[in-house]
Amino acid sequence: MLQRFYAYLQVDRLFLLGIFCFSYFLVISNRVRAGMVSWYTFTPEAPIVTFFSALLIFLLVRYCLNRFQHNDDGQLSWLKMLQIIFVSLLVYLAANNSISVLISVMFNTVERNFSPNLLLSKNLGDIVDVVLFAGIYLARYHWQAASRYQQQVADYNQQLAQLTIQQLKAQLNPHFIFNALNTLDELISVDQKQASRYLHDFAALYRLSMHNATQQLVPLAQEIEFAEYYFKLMQTRVGPGYQLIIDPALRSSQSLLPPFSLQLLLENVFLHNQGSLAAPLLVDISLQQQRVVVSNPLQPSAKKTRSGNGIGLTNLAKQFLFLTGRNLDINHANQRFSVSLPLLEEQPRV
Missing domain, CATH: 3.30.565.10 (Histidine kinase-like ATPase, C-terminal domain)
Known part of the structure; x- marks a missing residue:
């Protein structure tokens, strides 16, 4: 199951571990900046939520890439990247707000959880998360595409060099044979x-x-x-x-x-x-x-x-x-x- 998940996202464990550490230190940094310096500063519940939010954003971006990216070279234009981030953002905000509404209705806390200030603050935070994690994922995607392209260029250059050398050898060998046979022709008559x-x-x-x-x-x-x-x-x-x-x-x-x-x-x-x-x-x-x-x-x-x-x-x-x-x-x-x-x-x- 996990292998299929890694294959779909085209990531590995090391990358996800890096994202979790990044989420953890990001939450700690935000708490320290807000003056929340205590044992609670280092508790992992918020970093875990942020990490799973990042995974959801990765899934949305991957889905958009599969839908919008039709060429095989993996290269993305700036317009295409902005389009992917924008679509991912809309879907993420819609999903998050829908889940929040359902939870608030269940616990009868709609008025408290959907005040204008809280709604604006929450959605601004979600926008920042999407732009941040979608940018990280697209940067990795672009790096992978560039690495594949460089490897293809290196393989092509190696094949071209090998082919050229073989062509040069093919020219040298007949050159040797031609001269040797001319020598034999002269000797036969002598x-x-x-x-x-x-x-x-x-x-x-x-x-x-x-x-x-x-x-x-x-x-x-x-x-x-x-x-x-x-x-x-x-x-x-x-x-x-x-x-x-x-x-x-x-x-x-x-x-x-x-x-x-x-x-x-x-x-x-x-x-x-x-x-x-x-x-x-x-x-x-x-x-x-x-x-x-x-x-x-x-x-x-x-x-x-x-x-x-x-x-x-x-x-x-x-x-x-x-x-x-x-x-x-x-x-x-x-x-x-x-x-x-x-x-x-x-x-x-x-």
Whole structure:
């Protein structure tokens, strides 16, 4: 029974306990202001009556809300709130005065209880009670509606961020596959045995990529392993003119990265630079102040390279902005190109 009452009013025990305490101290304050300072000041009969009056007002306001509030967002205009308070006030005054008349008739005290002064004083007190307790209830109602709306906005933003990240991943993965298949196409025309080995390595790498693609973040050590496989795969075509140096501290780090981050940066190295035995291109992956830094000397290719579609680095930057709130640090100075990726220590709450 009580649970149904709480559910109808959309309140809990703590709120009603607060209303009872408020009623109790309100009555004590009124008695003290009237000069009634004695043991009677703290007796509970008047606070109990005030508390049950508050419950009746809450019921009236709840009924009006159910009748007048038709939208689902729970928002009330000032005009609607005044309308609810006014209707609740009329019903409350009518009910209270009707009950008072019945009791007075039963005990034959109509003339004494309905003198002009007493009637005015009683109705003014009832008006104050309705405005006070209806205002408290509507304030709570508005707070609950605002909390629900904020939660809906937070849920929407989380879903939007998750969807956007998945869309970015969906763009990164085909980008990787497209370039890998182009490499395989070139190898087939040069050396079929080497192409077969390349296809075997590519299949193993792609299985790992499929696992990573389902993750929002992967361990840094796993991302390093994936980058090494990718680099070795590319060396099958371009030869030993490209060398990879990895900071040993990266392998023991517990930090996290979005999947395919390092692979994308290495892909850009191969796309825009040229290495040879005479002038090897040394790609360095290091750990610097909780950031992974991928750097290489600028050795532009003498021949025209196949240009990328431009979405890779841009989308990677968007991913890091969503997940960390920080941007990539791209540095192009002193004949070196470097990209610094911020690391995460735990899964973000996006």
